[in-house]
Amino acid sequence: MEISLLKERERQVYTKGEKPFEMDCEKKSLAGAISQRACVFCGSRVVLYPIADALHLVHGPIGCAAYTWDIRGSLSSGPQLHRLSFSTDLTETDVIYGGEKKLYAALMELIDLHSPKAAFVYSTCIVGIIGDDVEAVCKRVSAEKGIPVLPVHSEGFKGTKKDGYRAACHALFNLTGRGDLAGITRHSINILGEFNIGGEAWIIKDYYERMGVQVVSVMTGDGRVGEIEKAHGAALNVVQCSGSMTYLAKLMEERYGIPWIRVSYFGIEDVSSALYEVAGHFSDAPSIMERTKAMVKEEVERICPGIREYRRDLAGKRAALYVGGAFKAFSLIKALRHLGMNVILAGSQTGTREDYAVLKELCDEGTVIVDDANPIELSKYVIEKDADLFIGGVKERPIAYKLGIGFCDHNHERKTPLAGFIGMLNFAKEVHGTVMSPVWRLTPRRAVGTKDG
Amino acid sequence: MEAIDRSKFLRHTTKDIKEREALTVNPAKTCQPIGAMYAALGLHGCLPHSHGSQGCCSYHRSTLTRHYREPVMAATSSFTEGASVFGGQANLIQAIDNIFTIYDPDVIAVHTTCLSETIGDDIPQIISKADAEGKIPKGKVVFHTNTPSYVGSHVTGFSNMTRSMVDYFARATGANMEQVNIIPGWVEPSDMEEIKRLTGLMGVRTVMFPDTSGILNGPQTGRFNMYPKGGVSMEELKSTGDSIGTIALGPAASSAAAHALDTRCKVPFDLLDLPIGLLATDRFIDAFRRMTGATVPGTIDTERGQLLDIITDMHQHLYNKKVALAGDPDQLVGLCEFLASIDMWPVHVVTGTPGKAFEKRIMEITKDSPYRVNVKAMGDMYLLHQWMKNDPVDLLIGNTYLKYIARDEDVPFIRHGFPILDRVGHSYFPTVGYRGAMILLEKILGALMDRQDRDADAKNIELVM
Numbered sequence: 001m002e003i004s005l006l007k008e009r010e011r012q013v014y015t016k017g018e019k020p021f022e023m024d025c026e027k028k029s030l031a032g033a034i035s036q037r038a039c040v041f042c043g044s045r046v047v048l049y050p051i052a053d054a055l056h057l058v059h060g061p062i063g064c065a066a067y068t069w070d071i072r073g074s075l076s077s078g079p080q081l082h083r084l085s086f087s088t089d090l091t092e093t094d095v096i097y098g099g100e101k102k103l104y105a106a107l108m109e110l111i112d113l114h115s116p117k118a119a120f121v122y123s124t125c126i127v128g129i130i131g132d133d134v135e136a137v138c139k140r141v142s143a144e145k146g147i148p149v150l151p152v153h154s155e156g157f158k159g160t161k162k163d164g165y166r167a168a169c170h171a172l173f174n175l176t177g178r179g180d181l182a183g184i185t186r187h188s189i190n191i192l193g194e195f196n197i198g199g200e201a202w203i204i205k206d207y208y209e210r211m212g213v214q215v216v217s218v219m220t221g222d223g224r225v226g227e228i229e230k231a232h233g234a235a236l237n238v239v240q241c242s243g244s245m246t247y248l249a250k251l252m253e254e255r256y257g258i259p260w261i262r263v264s265y266f267g268i269e270d271v272s273s274a275l276y277e278v279a280g281h282f283s284d285a286p287s288i289m290e291r292t293k294a295m296v297k298e299e300v301e302r303i304c305p306g307i308r309e310y311r312r313d314l315a316g317k318r319a320a321l322y323v324g325g326a327f328k329a330f331s332l333i334k335a336l337r338h339l340g341m342n343v344i345l346a347g348s349q350t351g352t353r354e355d356y357a358v359l360k361e362l363c364d365e366g367t368v369i370v371d372d373a374n375p376i377e378l379s380k381y382v383i384e385k386d387a388d389l390f391i392g393g394v395k396e397r398p399i400a401y402k403l404g405i406g407f408c409d410h411n412h413e414r415k416t417p418l419a420g421f422i423g424m425l426n427f428a429k430e431v432h433g434t435v436m437s438p439v440w441r442l443t444p445r446r447a448v449g450t451k452d453g
Numbered sequence: 454m455e456a457i458d459r460s461k462f463l464r465h466t467t468k469d470i471k472e473r474e475a476l477t478v479n480p481a482k483t484c485q486p487i488g489a490m491y492a493a494l495g496l497h498g499c500l501p502h503s504h505g506s507q508g509c510c511s512y513h514r515s516t517l518t519r520h521y522r523e524p525v526m527a528a529t530s531s532f533t534e535g536a537s538v539f540g541g542q543a544n545l546i547q548a549i550d551n552i553f554t555i556y557d558p559d560v561i562a563v564h565t566t567c568l569s570e571t572i573g574d575d576i577p578q579i580i581s582k583a584d585a586e587g588k589i590p591k592g593k594v595v596f597h598t599n600t601p602s603y604v605g606s607h608v609t610g611f612s613n614m615t616r617s618m619v620d621y622f623a624r625a626t627g628a629n630m631e632q633v634n635i636i637p638g639w640v641e642p643s644d645m646e647e648i649k650r651l652t653g654l655m656g657v658r659t660v661m662f663p664d665t666s667g668i669l670n671g672p673q674t675g676r677f678n679m680y681p682k683g684g685v686s687m688e689e690l691k692s693t694g695d696s697i698g699t700i701a702l703g704p705a706a707s708s709a710a711a712h713a714l715d716t717r718c719k720v721p722f723d724l725l726d727l728p729i730g731l732l733a734t735d736r737f738i739d740a741f742r743r744m745t746g747a748t749v750p751g752t753i754d755t756e757r758g759q760l761l762d763i764i765t766d767m768h769q770h771l772y773n774k775k776v777a778l779a780g781d782p783d784q785l786v787g788l789c790e791f792l793a794s795i796d797m798w799p800v801h802v803v804t805g806t807p808g809k810a811f812e813k814r815i816m817e818i819t820k821d822s823p824y825r826v827n828v829k830a831m832g833d834m835y836l837l838h839q840w841m842k843n844d845p846v847d848l849l850i851g852n853t854y855l856k857y858i859a860r861d862e863d864v865p866f867i868r869h870g871f872p873i874l875d876r877v878g879h880s881y882f883p884t885v886g887y888r889g890a891m892i893l894l895e896k897i898l899g900a901l902m903d904r905q906d907r908d909a910d911a912k913n914i915e916l917v918m
Contacts, residue, residue: 030531030547030551031529031530031531031543031544031545031547031548031551032502032528032529032530032531032547032548032549032550032551032552032555033528033529033531033551034500034526034527034528034529034556035507035510035511035529035531037507037511038507038508038511038512039506039507039508039509039511040506040508041508042508042511042512060567061484061567061602061603062477062480062482062483062484062602062606062805063483063484063485063486063487063509063512063567063602064484064508064512065477065480066480066482066483066484067483067512067513067515067516068512069479069480069854070854071515079465080462080463080464080465081465083462084463084465084478084479084835085477085478085479085480086476086477086478087476087477087478087480088475088476088477089476089477089480090603091603091604092601092603092604094603095567095571095603101475102475102476103475104475105474105475105476106475106476109471109473109475109476110476113465113467113471114465124567125505125506125532125537125566125567125568126567126568126571126602126603128537129537129568129571129572130571156505156506156507156508156509156532156568157505157506157532157533157534157536157537157568158534159533159534160507374555375524375526375677375679376555376556376679379677394515394518394519395511395514395515395518395524395525397518397522398518398521398522398523398524398525399524399677401522401673402523402524402673402674402675402676402677402678403675403676403677404673404675443673443675444673444674444675444676
């Protein structure tokens with residue numbers, strides 16, 4: 001079967017070096033697409049769920065809670081409340097008569113039982129249709145129980161995953177400004193957009209502490225309500241995973257005058273410049289920069305020999321990457337280059353026009369750039385370009401394996417921390433483990449996917 | 454309030470059980486559409502289509518992908534706010550057009566979601582309109598089932614999609630097909646394969662639907678096939694109306710389709726339990742024999758004898774062991790009957806799927822139990838855990854989400870059901886039929902005896918067990 005692109009999709013795929021650069025993005029997926037994207041609810045849920053001492057109640061039929069139950073390894077050093085699944089489990093009668101009573105009862109019961117520090121109530125599609133006044137129920141419970149109860153307006157159909165991030169940012173923003181700021185120094189930050197998958201937030205936090213920078217809150221990895229309530233006391237917001245949290249940084253800048261910077265903790269280059277940039281922000285305390293320099297030197301020296309080993313085998317291998325936010329793609333391209341690998345495809349689910357312009361600059365001639373791709377497109381390009389490695393999420397893994405290509409999960413199913421200096425070494429090891437696996441010598445030569453017969 | 458034990462992952466589970474009404478904690482079910490998607494994947498050349506928000510489709514695909522470690526393809530209507538106000542007709546028609554243009558399936562199986570159900574989209578009317586507008590190429594098919602997510606569970610969705618296969622395609626032409634329909638229920642591709650092997654040994658032609666074997670347990674071929682070799686074909690599906698009879702396995706998942714075939718095409722059916730364990734497999738083989746007049750070959754007798762042989766050899770290890778289970782009703786009935794037949798006793802049983810008949814059936818199966826039995830339909834894993842805290846067990850059986858309970862309570866654990874996110878094997882090794890029961894028994898014994906070895910102190914460790 002000849003693999004063709006849907007006409008409407010042509011402008012969402014670009015090959016560097018061909019025709020002038022122009023790309024459509026930030027579009028809703030076409031109806032009928034086998035999109036790899038999720039919904040508004042998904043966006044909100046993944047951003048907020050790492051807050052471990054809060055109650056996360058999904059208001060809707062059971063599915064929305066079931067599918068998002070503990071699927072990301074967002075680690076907590078304390079409570080594990082976030083890794084349970086709470087649902088109002090709406091049934092037919094609730095859909096007819098409304099789910100407000102049930103929501104109220106569920107909240108009251110759960111708050112009594114678990115004494116959470118705050119509660120988030122996620123609205124799902126159906127709630128948007130039957131018109132429950134979630135806001136009013138939350139207000140009432142909040143008044144009766146004396147904790148913040150925050151509605152998250154995450155009806156699945158009301159936009160894309162990005163709109164879900166915004167809804168989550170609103171909820172987080174509502175939590176800030178409540179706490180006591182005693183003990184917060186001038187050299188303090190909030191870490192935004194770090195979800196502690198595989199313990200990554202702990203690694204990053206440790207760097208800042210060694211630099212002499214106080215971390216007021218992490219949003220939301222290993223997050224605590226009390227810390228977020230004090231977040232307005234920090235001197236700087238450091239935003240990773242720009243797609244999800246830039247909006248919150250902007251809100252906080254507006255309300256509290258907190259400046260923000262956008263960073264990535266992935267890859268030696270990017271993590272170093274992130275830390276330097278934060279140190280540079282506190283130029284009134286030169287000792288911070290001194291400590292940062294010493295620390296970076298020490299960390300880089302520690303991992304370099306290992307990286308060199310892996311690079312020997314990996315140099316010249318070809319990688320394809322398809323990730324959620326485009327900012328991650330930037331870091332990955334640099335990191336893969338560090339391993340001597342060539343990027344032959346780079347794509348994202350949610351990149352913006354500016355993101356793709358940057359991506360184009362970063363890529364070599366001939367690299368294919370895609371927005372919101374489907375599996376057929378992805379497999380077409382990885383085969384045409386003869387990739388040795390595919391970096392993506394849960395739905396891409398089996399496709400890569402079927403084709404006979406190594407795979408690395410750089411999404412929420414990663415189990416080892418890939419952030420920070422040590423993360424770069426872990427990444428190199430993981431890439432090495434899959435690209436160099438002897439299994440590829442046993443599998444048939446990769447061929448283009450076709451329909452049977 | 455009870456003290457919190459911080460060494461436990463599920464430290465928030467209380468031993469004290471309070472009746473909950475408004476709330477499900479750690480569900481033992483999920484929603485209808487994913488069941489419909491799984492069933493539709495058992496049709497050859499079929500692309501399942503989710504008529505709702507983008508997220509539903511993405512979640513179902515992710516969950517099925519994690520469980521099978523195979524590519525799972527499905528499309529979505531990608532609802533927007535506009536669609537939710539004006540209805541999803543435009544989205545579905547555009548989707549049908551796009552799907553045939555780019556993905557070229559033989560069949561599109563549409564299922565609804567809570568969203569499209571509540572706004573009241575009339576799917577047959579939309580399909581007719583798409584057809585009238587020439588969006589459905591000649592020889593291609595679009596059909597649908599209704600799967601409101603707020604009714605029943607994922608099992609209901611599977612049942613609805615299977616029934617729709619009958620409603621749309623089964624035809625009685627008067628031809629005598631000399632074949633038997635098998636509706637396997639929600640089982641693994643490996644189980645479907647095993648059932649086909651058994652009926653194949655008896656030399657009678659069968660049509661199994663849905664049939665995900667070959668689709669969700671396919672080999673590594675170096676190719677990505679959107680539509681792998683397996684699945685029931687449209688021709689076969691049409692011919693089910695001319696079969697001599699239907700064997701429907703598992704009432705929750707299969708009875709609706711069996712009844713529909715009977716009503717529409719006058720094909721009589723036998724509704725049986727899933728053939729899990731010796732007794733249920735006996736009933737299956739016997740029903741098939743009676744329906745077809747086939748003789749049961751020696752091979753099958755031998756397999757039965759081998760299963761019986763293991764049970765005989767090891768019965769002392771099984772004696773009066775207590776088991777807790779969570780899963781789907783049809784699976785649980787089969788498992789509980791098997792356990793009871795080998796002197797192991799289900800003491801705590803939950804399914805998330807509603808239905809009082811299930812509770813009655815489990816009580817019946819366990820009526821000779823030396824222990825008190827807790828059973829609940831529309832229960833959840835939180836309740837199961839609480840029961841286990843009050844009355845500990847020797848073995849836990851269910852999907853991956855039970856692993857935390859197993860860890861916290863330090864109980865041997867066997868993964869069975871959906872989803873299994875952290876082990877392999879379920880798509881390749883059956884648990885139905887005599888051989889499936891042997892595999893199951895090997896797992897049970899392995900878990901129990903590994904535990905015995907682990908717990909034995911230096912002076913008590915045994916070489917021969």
